[in-house]
Amino acid sequence: MTGSGAGAPASCWSCAGPVDAALPFCPTCRAVQPPRPLDHFARLGLPVDFALNIAELDRRYFALQRQLHPDRFATKTARERAISQSQAVSLNEAYEALKDPLERAIYLLKIKGVDANPDGCHTVKDPTLLMEQMERREALMEASTPSAIEALAREAASHVSESEAAIAAAFAAGDLDGAGRETTRLKYLVKLLEEARARKARLTAERSSAA
Amino acid sequence: MQFLQIHEPGETPLPHEQERGLAVGIDLGTTNSVVAIARQGKTEVIRDAAGSALVPSVVAYGEDGVVRVGEAARRELEYQPETVVSSIKRLMGRGAEDVKTLGGTLPYELGPPAEGGMVRLKIGERVVSPVEVSADILRTLKDRTEIALGQNVDRAVITVPAYFDDAARTATRDAARLAGLEVLRLVNEPTAAALAYGLDSGSEGLYAIYDLGGGTFDFSLLRLEKGVFQVLATGGDAALGGDDFDHAIAERFFKERGGTVSADDTKQMLMVAREAKETLSEQPTWSARIAIGDVQSSHTLDRATLESVIAPWLDRTLTICRGVLEDAGVEPAALGGIVLVGGSTRTLLVRRKVAEFFGREPLADINPDEVVAVGAALQAEALTAGSDTLLLDVTPLSLGLETMGGLVEKIIDRNTPIPVAKAQEFTTYQDGQTAMAIHVVQGEREMVDQCRSLGRFELHGIPPMVAGAARIRVSFAVDADGLLTVSAQEKTTGVEAGIAVKPSYGLSEDEMAEMLRASIDNAREDMDRRLLAEARVEARRAVNAVSSALVADGDLLNAVERGAIDQAVAAVEKAISGNDRDAIGASVEVLEQATQQFAERRMDRGIRAALAGRHVDQLR
Numbered sequence: 001m002t003g004s005g006a007g008a009p010a011s012c013w014s015c016a017g018p019v020d021a022a023l024p025f026c027p028t029c030r031a032v033q034p035p036r037p038l039d040h041f042a043r044l045g046l047p048v049d050f051a052l053n054i055a056e057l058d059r060r061y062f063a064l065q066r067q068l069h070p071d072r073f074a075t076k077t078a079r080e081r082a083i084s085q086s087q088a089v090s091l092n093e094a095y096e097a098l099k100d101p102l103e104r105a106i107y108l109l110k111i112k113g114v115d116a117n118p119d120g121c122h123t124v125k126d127p128t129l130l131m132e133q134m135e136r137r138e139a140l141m142e143a144s145t146p147s148a149i150e151a152l153a154r155e156a157a158s159h160v161s162e163s164e165a166a167i168a169a170a171f172a173a174g175d176l177d178g179a180g181r182e183t184t185r186l187k188y189l190v191k192l193l194e195e196a197r198a199r200k201a202r203l204t205a206e207r208s209s210a211a
Numbered sequence: 212m213q214f215l216q217i218h219e220p221g222e223t224p225l226p227h228e229q230e231r232g233l234a235v236g237i238d239l240g241t242t243n244s245v246v247a248i249a250r251q252g253k254t255e256v257i258r259d260a261a262g263s264a265l266v267p268s269v270v271a272y273g274e275d276g277v278v279r280v281g282e283a284a285r286r287e288l289e290y291q292p293e294t295v296v297s298s299i300k301r302l303m304g305r306g307a308e309d310v311k312t313l314g315g316t317l318p319y320e321l322g323p324p325a326e327g328g329m330v331r332l333k334i335g336e337r338v339v340s341p342v343e344v345s346a347d348i349l350r351t352l353k354d355r356t357e358i359a360l361g362q363n364v365d366r367a368v369i370t371v372p373a374y375f376d377d378a379a380r381t382a383t384r385d386a387a388r389l390a391g392l393e394v395l396r397l398v399n400e401p402t403a404a405a406l407a408y409g410l411d412s413g414s415e416g417l418y419a420i421y422d423l424g425g426g427t428f429d430f431s432l433l434r435l436e437k438g439v440f441q442v443l444a445t446g447g448d449a450a451l452g453g454d455d456f457d458h459a460i461a462e463r464f465f466k467e468r469g470g471t472v473s474a475d476d477t478k479q480m481l482m483v484a485r486e487a488k489e490t491l492s493e494q495p496t497w498s499a500r501i502a503i504g505d506v507q508s509s510h511t512l513d514r515a516t517l518e519s520v521i522a523p524w525l526d527r528t529l530t531i532c533r534g535v536l537e538d539a540g541v542e543p544a545a546l547g548g549i550v551l552v553g554g555s556t557r558t559l560l561v562r563r564k565v566a567e568f569f570g571r572e573p574l575a576d577i578n579p580d581e582v583v584a585v586g587a588a589l590q591a592e593a594l595t596a597g598s599d600t601l602l603l604d605v606t607p608l609s610l611g612l613e614t615m616g617g618l619v620e621k622i623i624d625r626n627t628p629i630p631v632a633k634a635q636e637f638t639t640y641q642d643g644q645t646a647m648a649i650h651v652v653q654g655e656r657e658m659v660d661q662c663r664s665l666g667r668f669e670l671h672g673i674p675p676m677v678a679g680a681a682r683i684r685v686s687f688a689v690d691a692d693g694l695l696t697v698s699a700q701e702k703t704t705g706v707e708a709g710i711a712v713k714p715s716y717g718l719s720e721d722e723m724a725e726m727l728r729a730s731i732d733n734a735r736e737d738m739d740r741r742l743l744a745e746a747r748v749e750a751r752r753a754v755n756a757v758s759s760a761l762v763a764d765g766d767l768l769n770a771v772e773r774g775a776i777d778q779a780v781a782a783v784e785k786a787i788s789g790n791d792r793d794a795i796g797a798s799v800e801v802l803e804q805a806t807q808q809f810a811e812r813r814m815d816r817g818i819r820a821a822l823a824g825r826h827v828d829q830l831r
């Protein structure tokens with residue numbers, strides 16, 4: 001989104017003049033404008049792409065929050081305060097969705113028309129994936145020392161990185177089916193990693209309270 | 212990305228600030244409170260004649276009708292302990308039922324709860340709520356600043372523990388309102404500390420704030436980067452603090468001396484316990500001969516014993532630290548530093564345990580008692596005078612709804628950046644069901660009865676349908692203060708119900724109004740002044756909008772039309788300089804009517820320009 005050609009201008013609520021729909025501020029009177037329906041990438045001024053530079057994402061997010069966060073409008077009119085809050089809400093939503101690779105993959109598939117089935121734990125059709133995950137989960141359940149769990153968590157973490165790279169490659173090649181399959185796998189791996197961390201934390205806490 | 216440049220950061224200069232009083236930062240603590248102010252980035256902690264910044268969070272409601280706050284109230288502990296209230300922060304936003312589960316001997320006598328179930332204390336003939344007690348402390352801080360600086364104080368940033376739930380936050384806001392302070396923002400204590408610390412040291416990177424106060428513990432993980440203070444994760448316990456140490460020591464002393472213990476005895480023994488604890492931060496042993504009630508006794512305590520008494524609480528804080536780090540996937544080694552905040556971090560064992568856990572010495576070169584108020588003052592200045600720094604905070608606890616079988620459906624997860632809005636659809640589970648009860652809870656557990664209940668409301672008028680056909684969308688919104696609003700709507704018919712979640716144990720609007728009437732004579736005046744200020748802000752916004760439009764598109768008007776608009780603008784400006792709120796509002800309305808046709812022409816021009824732009828694009 002570059003701001004031009006985004007269709008008919010909206011009307012500024014404050015000075016009633018024309019405002020390009022993609023702009024958060026009125027070019028004439030500078031009043032903050034309500035958030036428009038933009039996709040998360042456009043909202044943060046980023047290209048629609050899985051391979052995203054996190055430092056750039058942070059930079060854009062911080063720059064926009066600096067202008068739009070309610071803290072900037074504490075002494076403005078009630079209407080401006082309310083609008084800035086909805087702008088900040090939209091920014092946070094976009095940031096949260098893009099920051100995490102799994103969320104980003106699911107979102108990107110969604111806007112490209114593929115339902116990655118976010119709660120689809122029960123509908124995995126890939127038997128290899130199913131076997132792989134069951135084995136890993138069993139190994140985790142059997143691990144009884146923090147160091148054994150740590151080793152499993154490290155392994156899961158490296159699989160997560162590999163999976164993210166595979167998703168990036170699939171998107172780059174325009175292979176949405178492949179990206180979808182790999183996203184389902186990533187979902188499992190992330191869950192496994194979370195469980196490993198939680199189990200390790202529990203075990204460490206038990207040990208330190210027993211000591 | 213042209214829109215990044217349109218509005219320069221920090222370009223929110225606020226004209227006519229002098230119409231308003233000063234905006235201060237307040238750390239409303241369990242044990243002590245502190246007030247500070249920032250001007251042009253320079254902070255000043257308000258001190259008494261003796262140079263002390265700490266106002267004990269103690270209030271005495273004398274039989275003579277006089278309310279004493281701070282040192283004066285603490286002195287009353289010796290003579291009339293039954294009139295003295297301390298550690299009231301622990302009861303903020305609590306119901307009578309909660310208090311029973313707080314454990315320990317509370318040094319209060321409870322009165323009949325308020326209408327909404329909020330706990331109240333019985334002090335002699337008086338019955339006071341925690342909100343009123345806190346308001347008395349806030350009023351003292353306000354007065355103290357006004358006397359010290361010779362200026363009116365009417366706005367404040369007030370800090371709360373990051374782990375304070377919605378009920379406690381609302382109670383804090385209500386207390387400020389009672390004290391005649393407009394709350395610019397509630398800021399989490401560790402975030403305020405980070406702001407003061409980061410700006411002071413110019414630090415960048417990941418920092419952990421370990422904040423152990425009198426009654427609350429918070430642990431927050433932040434990223435500091437070029438003026439941005441981004442909270443990544445936070446955890447804590449709203450009922451764990453130095454008070455617990457005092458109670459444990461007091462209990463030990465009572466055991467040593469034997470005999471019965473009254474609520475007043477507890478208050479006095481807690482004073483002794485605190486003195487022992489504080490002495491042991493400086494010296495290896497403490498001993499004293501005391502007389503409480505009719506019993507005389509002598510006690511000794513050495514540092515090793517103190518440490519074994521308080522160790523269990525410190526282990527609990529470290530378990531919380533571990534959880535927060537795990538949550539964020541951060542190793543202790545990745546931290547740029549650990550900052551200690553809160554008076555209880557003066558206890559030597561706290562420093563030792565924290566150093567051991569993180570494998571490095573914590574940073575304690577800032578005054579742990581004052582840093583939170585200083586951060587709040589900086590934020591108050593940022594909000595009123597503009598600033599380049601930005602605080603990005605998170606929700607400390609997950610927010611959800613009760614579903615079938617007493618289970619919790621989470622709508623907003625903990626550690627989500629605020630402000631945030633999320634919605635979820637539910638459906639009816641019985642044929643012909645026309646109402647749905649919505650029970651809002653806060654907490655991490657899966658069962659409703661293990662979470663904190665924030666409020667209940669009902670959505671009525673759902674048209675009778677078969678089970679599962681209705682689509683009820685429940686929306687949660689958390690603002691930048693961490694306060695929640697919930698609303699519900701049936702999507703197929705548009706029937707709506709909403710509440711600003713008034714916590715189960717909060718004040719009703721009527722109770723609030725009654726208290727305002729009773730507590731301050733000038734409440735009405737305060738309110739009028741505030742509404743007048745708001746009307747002026749709105750009127751200036753309208754004048755600014757029209758002036759900008761005239762600069763951009765003034766050529767669309769002939770001289771007569773222009774004259775009419777100029778006249779309407781002049782009328783608004785004249786009204787602004789007066790004190791009549793209604794006249795200001797009326798003049799703005801006239802201005803809006805006078806510019807209606809002008810606005811239409813501007814839109815026409817804008818649409819033509821957009822079409823032309825598109826045409827040019829297509830030619831390329």
Ligand SMILES: [Zn+2]
Nearest residue numbers: 012015026029
């Ligand atoms: Zn405008």
